[in-house]
Amino acid sequence: MNRELIDNAVRGRTATVLRQAFWYALLAGISSVLLLALSGWFLTAAAIAGAGGVAAVAAFNYLIPSAAIRGLAIVRTGSRYGERLLSHRAALTAMADWRGALFGKLAAQDSRTAPDLSGGDASARLIGDIEALEDLIVRRPTRPASLAAALFAVGLTILSGWMAALALALLLAALPFLLKHAATRWTREPAAEAADALGELRAAFVDAAAARPEIISYGIADRVAQRLEDLAARVDRANAALFRGEGHVAGLLIGYGTVAAAAVLLFAQSPAALIALGLLAATSSVEAMAAFARTAMRQASVEQGLARLALLTGLEGEPVRAEAKREAALPLAIGATRIVPGERIAITGASGSGKTRLIEALAGLRAPVHTLRLNDTPLAECSQTVLTGQFALSPQDAALLAGSIADNLRLARPGISEDQMRAALHIACLDTRVAAMPDGLDTLLGESGGILSGGERKRLSLARALLADRPWLLLDEPTEGLDAATEALLVTRLGEWLDATGTGVILVSHRQAPLALAARHIPIDGID
Template sequence: MAVAAGSVALLGVSGWFITACALAGLAGPIAAGAFNYVLPAAIIRLCAILRTGGRYAERVIGHDAALGALARLRPKLFAAILAAPVERALSLSVGDASSRMVQDVDVLEARFVRLPVPWGLAAGVLAGLAMLVPAGIAPAAATLGILVMTLGLGWVLAWLSAEVGRDVQRSIARLKDRYAALVSSASELRAYGLEDWAAQEIARESEALLRAQKQLTAWGGWFALLQAMGAGIAAMLAMALSAHQSLPLAAMAALGAAMTVDCAGPFLRGLEARGSWDEAARRLDRVLDNLPSPIPAAVSLSDRPDIRLLRPGARLVPGSVTGLTGRSGIGKTTILEQLVGLRADEAVTILLDGLPLPAIDLARLRATFSFAPQDAAMLSGTVRDNLLLAATPATSDDDLWQVLEDAVLAETVRGLPQGLDTWIGENGAVLSGGERRRLNLARAYLRAAPWLLLDEPTAGLDAVTEQRVVERLRARLAGSGQGAIIVSHRPAPLALCTSLITLTESGAEILGLPGWGPSRLGDHSLHIVPIV
């Protein structure tokens, strides 16, 4: 309101001042010399300062509200991506997720800022009519007609340009997705001499984005032309219809008409961006509207739940160690991912404490397992940062060094420049493949869960290091009483297991291994029995 009031006052005083100056000049040198221009000039400056201050406050308040909304939206969006149905979360690439988190959310900032625009338009129209009505009903009616026509044509332009706005958002998403994929493969691209091809791929997506942005800019020119023509036509028409009035009233009517139509500018710019807004909102809704259904809160688990695989039929007793083998692609990793709620597979039915996995709250389900996946991602941070992902508030540095000892990595970390606080780079680039695997293993050890799920824990390790890792794992399991499921093709980690489940196309073979009974694992030896 302060901006509108300042604008109206500025237009009125300026119009009166210009007209008075002209009349004083026509009256001759004596009248011109006696004309008081100091007071009107001071009033004009005051109105300009009032309008500028109001506009500044409007921007501060509007952007503060918008940025506050976005600050709440981004964590919600991130949580939605993590909690989305497995098939959707796994299908979302890094580039696409980044585009939604950054670009799409930023586009909505302008939408939030422009939420008060219709109210500003209404205030501007009322102020303009207050200037037009003294000159007559005809100028006011004509100005309203021009305004309605301008807004109507704006809606038509918005409808015609909406697809271009949507294409800009999609082009940005494709460019970011392609860029992220190629950057993550930079080493391979360089090794095979494909840098030029990768650059051409980025250039192709960039050209597509540039074309879409040029088209959107061209449509923006039509919106600007519509606003300028509408304001000019309204001013000339209002002046013509006020010709029978005094010159000051006619001038005020022209200024009021131009101001009234000019108030539609922010509204038209919002229509111009409507396609981009709608596409950004649609892309975000696809993430936010696909959250899992609420889980009944009545489901509970014991502190040490057993696991039953209905296909294959087997029961895994708490504290037992089971090996899971079979050819590549048969579904071993899928079973582990099912247990931690990362994947759904109708071919394998799993009960935890007699309850089907979908009936168990995800937080409770994941607290039951500590998972070391085969291809674990590392944070772009320090050794400590990566370990603390699985830590609790009570975790101490002694605990961190203990799990590193168990993973045969403590000596390596002590040799790093800052020890636990050494930066390991993007996805652990400073570490070797074997060191990253052992850091992943140490992270899984840090979580005090009833079951330990290990997917190829010794792959890529030399025989001596592998044997040390296996012996430390044997001692850890014996001391902690944790149960474990180990997926591996290597004999060393499978030697820890009291039973093996070998997955085949026709089902599974379940084999109990002698020599690993209670004498080796206390009271937590494994018992797997077929379920009838």
């Protein structure tokens, strides 16, 4: 499953960049091995020449090896930079694309049957859990390059003796299995705890941020902050245990390098300078295999991330896209009441009697509990695409993007012009307020429409619903939070717009003024 997901994430241009990163990683690995091996040979040979007297020193050519060492150091540094630049570029691009694809899967779900994820939980999966895979993609070019560099080191060690090279090869062959076992033992459990704790912390932060006004108004900020601190402490404890496990693996790798060097020294049969070459080649070969160690240490975190992402990767469907053209209006039936296109209906009843649920069911946000039909088809059998094409909703609690006013209005449908936005804002009695803002339509709202009052957020939602240009307009408490004069003006303008467009209305309101828009009233308790 890991390989399949990563392969899906690194297709196309990302795969090309990773192939380029591999060649840089290969050059870095080979130059690193050769640099250390040549340095060992050079220092030992120079020492032997120095011990041999002036004649031996004069005969020893130190210029070429020292220049080669300097050149290899430059090549190693440059190639490592190139590999990391390209691999991180590929990883960041792949993760951005994958986040978009997974968000698209979430957006494609029918709200009536979609997985029950809070905003915080979805955010934690799309951000934190995908980040667990990022390191795996970054390391992808280095693993085959590390293996090639290690084989190159074994080849150099043959100069110290074939027995030394064979011993090193056997040790290197066993190293990946040893690293995997050690990482499983020392990092799997803390990695699982860290992933779970971080996901819970992210979800709690997002949900607390969304409920910030209520937290402040009820004076429970201290309790919420304490909960966040407790979750953060859990993350810290899990990460501390994980880092200790990674330290154990790193210590194992250092010790393994010592064992590899000792094995080369034990079986070496060549002159001292070539033995020194073999010793440092063996040490660098184990260092080159560090990419396998890092992969093994991150594997547990990756597996936890994949387990949490399994819910999203298994989703089917394509996002419903709003059409630029208006669909043909279809007749409705609410209970036994038939409603023809263009008709204006008010659903009446006491608070808590299910009026909002009925409105949201028509919009496709919830499963219906009343008898609702669209063009003689039970609403539960209508696809999300059909419902989206028929209904535009201005809900009781308007959800707004943390973007500009224009960004929020453009959600309605493709190709909306600024003139159309201003016309819709005029009908919603919000045009004067927006025109007075320094940046007009480009004014940034902040989180949940932060700079707007509740009534203004409601009217912006109404303007967005008007711009959607659907056959039916669903209004849930459209004038809540407005003064009487503004309410009367909005009802007048909205009525004129309905007359001009022939749009039908299903509305819910506890205030009398909006009810004047409706030609018929249907009591909610009379709907079966």
